[in-house]
Amino acid sequence: xxxxxxxxxxxxxxxxxxxxxxxxxxxxxxxxxxxxxxxxxxxxxxxxxxxxxxxxxxxxxxxxxxxxxxxxxxxxxxxxxxxxxxxxxxxxxxxxxxxxxxxxxxxxxxxxxxxxxxxxxxxxxxxxxxxxxxxxxxxxxxxxxxxxxxxxxxxxxxxxxxxxxxxxxxxxxxxxxxxxxxxxxxxxxxxxxxxxxxxxxxxxxxxxxxxx
Amino acid sequence: xxxxxxxxxxxxxxxxxxxxxxxxxxxxxxxxxxxxxxxxxxxxxxxxxxxxxxxxxxxxxxxxxxxxxxxxxxxxxxxxxxxxxxxxxxxxxx
Numbered sequence: 213x214x215x216x217x218x219x220x221x222x223x224x225x226x227x228x229x230x231x232x233x234x235x236x237x238x239x240x241x242x243x244x245x246x247x248x249x250x251x252x253x254x255x256x257x258x259x260x261x262x263x264x265x266x267x268x269x270x271x272x273x274x275x276x277x278x279x280x281x282x283x284x285x286x287x288x289x290x291x292x293x294x295x296x297x298x299x300x301x302x303x304x305x306x307x308x309x310x311x312x313x314x315x316x317x318x319x320x321x322x323x324x325x326x327x328x329x330x331x332x333x334x335x336x337x338x339x340x341x342x343x344x345x346x347x348x349x350x351x352x353x354x355x356x357x358x359x360x361x362x363x364x365x366x367x368x369x370x371x372x373x374x375x376x377x378x379x380x381x382x383x384x385x386x387x388x389x390x391x392x393x394x395x396x397x398x399x400x401x402x403x404x405x406x407x408x409x410x411x412x413x414x415x416x417x418x419x420x421x422x423x424x
Numbered sequence: 425x426x427x428x429x430x431x432x433x434x435x436x437x438x439x440x441x442x443x444x445x446x447x448x449x450x451x452x453x454x455x456x457x458x459x460x461x462x463x464x465x466x467x468x469x470x471x472x473x474x475x476x477x478x479x480x481x482x483x484x485x486x487x488x489x490x491x492x493x494x495x496x497x498x499x500x501x502x503x504x505x506x507x508x509x510x511x512x513x514x515x516x517x518x
Contacts, residue, residue: 241507245435247516313516359515367513418509 219398221272223405228264230408230415231257237415252309256302263298266291296341303348310355342386349379367421370414377407435504437462438479441470442493442501445480450490 235257242250270291356372381404388396437460444459445451457467471491474480479497483490493501 237510241510244504244507245511245516247511249514249516250511253514356515362515367509368515371513414513415510418513419506421505421509 217271220401221268223398223401224264224268224271227401227405227408228261228268230261230412231264232261234411234415235261237418247313249309249313252305252312256304256306256309259298259302259305263295263302266298267295270295300341300344300348303345303352307348307351310352314355314358339386339389342382342389346379346382346386349375349382353379367414367418370410370417374407374410374414377410378404379407381407437466437470438474439501439504441467441474442479442497445491446493446498446501450483450492452488452490456491 235254238250238254238257242254353372353375356368356375360368360372381400381402384396384400384403388394388400440460441456441462444456447459448455453464453467453471456462456471457464460467460470462470471480474497475482477496478494479500480491481494483492
């Protein structure tokens with residue numbers, strides 16, 4: 213796909229920026245409210261933001277330079293591996309925050325066991341990491357649906373939409389890796405960007421509503 | 425967790441007091457008492473705390489004592505409202 217690496221770079225860079233912004237607001241709110249789930253969201257999104265920015269740089273470099281300098285392939289692979297690992301940990305932290313808030317400390321270890329068991333199979337790490345991230349995101353979306361159905365919040369729809377789109381993006385990304393379909397990988401990155409965009413709309417709205 | 429919940433409930437009470445004081449302009453203790461749904465003893469404790477933090481100020485006119493929110497208190501109220509809206513998105517409440 214012509215321009216694919218640049219599109220992936222731009223989308224991941226913007227998603228990373230939004231993730232870091234969400235992390236900042238979670239941290240800021242947590243200073244006042246002191247909640248374990250907010251702490252988890254702050255740490256999780258900070259990791260995601262760093263990972264996405266690293267991945268954005270990698271996708272840009274891998275576009276052209278690697279053809280000319282094959283030795284740098286190892287660095288790109290390492291960066292990609294790091295991003296996937298960070299992403300898995302980030303969603304794990306957020307899922308644990310949700311689990312702890314909903315079911316208490318003991319059940320919060322379930323996502324850890326789940327991710328740990330899956331991570332044991334390092335064979336085809338990229339496939340595995342997308343799969344684990346999907347399971348963790350499915351759990352987060354499920355908790356979001358429960359919150360929404362309980363009518364606890366007017367603002368949870370945008371958060372739910374954001375996590376839902378990121379979940380859908382991971383399904384597309386997983387399929388694109390399985391099918392070796394680079395075009396679909398860009399589509400998946402785009403869907404993920406719209407997920408983060410929904411989260412940014414929520415952050416901006418919470419600032420505007422709070423100020424009013 | 426228990427400590428977190430205690431802190432949240434203190435925050436909620438402080439919010440109710442600040443909202444009552446802001447709505448009224450110069451708020452009498454009885455009005456705040458009614459709006460924040462507190463006993464007199466607890467109200468005095470919370471008002472002292474808010475005065476110490478500079479979030480409200482007291483005006484003494486003879487025997488009448490009224491409370492007014494300070495600019496710092498208004499800023500605090502705005503920050504708390506933003507945080508409240510943010511955490512509602514994740515299904516939490518203050």
